Amino acid sequence: MKRTPLWRVSVATTREAEDAVAEMLGAALLRPAVSYLGAETGMSLVTVYCEARPAADVRKTIAAGLAQIERCGLKIGAGKITIARVPREDWAESWKRHFKPLEIGRALLIKPSWSKKHPRRNQAVVVLDPGLSFGTGQHPTTAFCLGEIVRFKKEERDRHCSQSVLDIGTGSGILAIAAAKLGCAPVHAFDFDAGVVEIARVNARVNGVASKIRFWRGDAAQMPVQPARKHDLICANLISNLLIAERRRIAAQLHRGGTLVLAGILKSEFREVQAAFETLGLKLVSSKIEKEWRSGSFCFA
Numbered sequence: 501m502k503r504t505p506l507w508r509v510s511v512a513t514t515r516e517a518e519d520a521v522a523e524m525l526g527a528a529l530l531r532p533a534v535s536y537l538g539a540e541t542g543m544s545l546v547t548v549y550c551e552a553r554p555a556a557d558v559r560k561t562i563a564a565g566l567a568q569i570e571r572c573g574l575k576i577g578a579g580k581i582t583i584a585r586v587p588r589e590d591w592a593e594s595w596k597r598h599f600k601p602l603e604i605g606r607a608l609l610i611k612p613s614w615s616k617k618h619p620r621r622n623q624a625v626v627v628l629d630p631g632l633s634f635g636t637g638q639h640p641t642t643a644f645c646l647g648e649i650v651r652f653k654k655e656e657r658d659r660h661c662s663q664s665v666l667d668i669g670t671g672s673g674i675l676a677i678a679a680a681k682l683g684c685a686p687v688h689a690f691d692f693d694a695g696v697v698e699i700a701r702v703n704a705r706v707n708g709v710a711s712k713i714r715f716w717r718g719d720a721a722q723m724p725v726q727p728a729r730k731h732d733l734i735c736a737n738l739i740s741n742l743l744i745a746e747r748r749r750i751a752a753q754l755h756r757g758g759t760l761v762l763a764g765i766l767k768s769e770f771r772e773v774q775a776a777f778e779t780l781g782l783k784l785v786s787s788k789i790e791k792e793w794r795s796g797s798f799c800f801a
Contacts, residue, residue: 514577524565624681640790641763673700680709690718723749767794
């Protein structure tokens with residue numbers, strides 16, 4: 501049976517801006533991005549693969565995103581945008597070359613289905629193939645969130661505390677799945693894109709935790725400011741503008757003794773995000789800078 505080709509959307513950029521471009525491109529197309537480094541040129545090619553032909557205005561959206569990255573002080577280089585049809589086999593093999601197993605401490609292993617890596621003793625395993633949804637654990641912001649989930653689980657277990665989790669902007673569902681695999685409960689997760697939510701549900705079924713996670717299509721801007729349920733851990737891996745705009749709604753979902761993990765933030769924008777949440781009585785308790793990204797965890801002072 502003939503396999504339908506895919507659409508490849510690529511941006512040529514610098515190593516300096518590679519992560520920022522990957523995050524922007526993935527967010528624009530709601531798909532994970534993969535990067536290739538040219539050994540001779542020293543330039544990076546950031547690529548997203550899509551099932552359907554991208555929207556007619558996607559070039560304008562990407563160009564605007566590249567302009568925003570430049571305004572943040574990163575040099576994007578050529579910034580050439582290329583859109584082309586490619587055989588599906590090229591897409592599949594590219595993932596196998598570039599996505600490797602990822603260990604989060606000794607507690608959690610994230611791996612694609614083709615990996616033969618065996619988990620350590622008592623190590624939870626999340627099987628997640630990079631595909632047509634955003635979030636595989638490879639990006640620094642996602643990896644930070646995974647690390648904070650592991651740390652939260654250990655601390656709350658030692659203190660015999662409750663462990664409810666809310667994943668805002670779930671994407672592939674990786675954070676919610678990891679939380680459920682580690683034993684957190686209840687676990688709730690939502691995303692603005694209904695198609696992405698369905699993919700997250702499929703990923704949860706593959707990992708045997710579909711019954712432990714409630715997924716739904718939702719909008720951060722519509723979260724109640726007086727929710728019926730609050731959570732012990734919230735992960736919000738979103739763009740800075742959305743985090744700042746919806747800070748009151750996000751913070752309202754958190755128990756007074758809980759932990760709020762904020763990611764998806766360029767390091768040049770982190771101080772503004774931090775200041776916005778500090779006005780709500782939250783304080784920064786841990787933070788990490790990796791490449792052009794800075795993420796942080798907050799709790800009520």
